[in-house]
Amino acid sequence: MAQARTAKEQDGLSPTLLRWLAVEPLTTGTILDVGTGSGRLALALAPRARRVLGLDVDAGALVEARRRARRAGVGNVLFVVADAEKVDYRSLGRPDCVVSHLCMSDAIVERAAAGLSRRGVLAFTAFHVDQWRETGRVSRFAYDEERARAVLAAAGFRVEKLEPERKVATFESDDAARRAAERFREKWEADDRWAGWERFVAEGGRTLTESRLVVLARRE
Numbered sequence: 001m002a003q004a005r006t007a008k009e010q011d012g013l014s015p016t017l018l019r020w021l022a023v024e025p026l027t028t029g030t031i032l033d034v035g036t037g038s039g040r041l042a043l044a045l046a047p048r049a050r051r052v053l054g055l056d057v058d059a060g061a062l063v064e065a066r067r068r069a070r071r072a073g074v075g076n077v078l079f080v081v082a083d084a085e086k087v088d089y090r091s092l093g094r095p096d097c098v099v100s101h102l103c104m105s106d107a108i109v110e111r112a113a114a115g116l117s118r119r120g121v122l123a124f125t126a127f128h129v130d131q132w133r134e135t136g137r138v139s140r141f142a143y144d145e146e147r148a149r150a151v152l153a154a155a156g157f158r159v160e161k162l163e164p165e166r167k168v169a170t171f172e173s174d175d176a177a178r179r180a181a182e183r184f185r186e187k188w189e190a191d192d193r194w195a196g197w198e199r200f201v202a203e204g205g206r207t208l209t210e211s212r213l214v215v216l217a218r219r220e
């Protein structure tokens, strides 16, 4: 039962990231999951780890993460409220692996570089600049391949794997396109994407792109 729940909680996590992490020896040290949210990635890795620490600035999300951990019978994960762009990762038990799923910034790369020892792993999925490109707005947290490589190299990481993960949905009509995006409406109205999406559809656009960048890098 606990296993079935853990598998379900992996739904929506990057399959590429999970595949790469599946062959990393994670069993002996501490894994730090930054921007853990409701703990999906932390809980997915817990069965293979000695200890996982999930960080998030959102205390409410961590209440849900702890509830999920209890429900799944996972005892080696701790969730802590902290700003991943400011906290010293060494003060959190010297992680030997820093992971993140959709919470990445240059400051987090720098914090990870300062907190990891040589050969320590930073593995993450970030929004790609093509994420929801049809809305005409790029998230300030999004990366393209070139910028990700540059930021990682400047911080002292050697990139071992870097791949985009992309899904482009195509719709038969403007109605179908609008219906598909309805679930994002509230968020897109709040972050000024909705008007751009409406314009795109009105001008004949019939696609919606989801795009992420998956990276595994090692501290030199």
Ligand SMILES: C[S@@+](CC[C@H](N)C(=O)[O-])C[C@H]1O[C@@H](n2cnc3c(N)ncnc32)[C@H](O)[C@@H]1O
Pocket (backbone or CB within 6 Å): 034, 035, 036, 037, 038, 039, 040, 041, 055, 056, 057, 058, 061, 082, 083, 084, 085, 100, 101, 102, 103
């Ligand atoms: C898109 S959600 C991803 C959550 C989770 N990793 C997942 O994939 O389910 C981004 C998360 O990062 C958190 N976050 C954003 N900035 C942060 C920061 N500076 N330090 C810690 N957490 C942060 C947000 O509160 C949110 O829970």
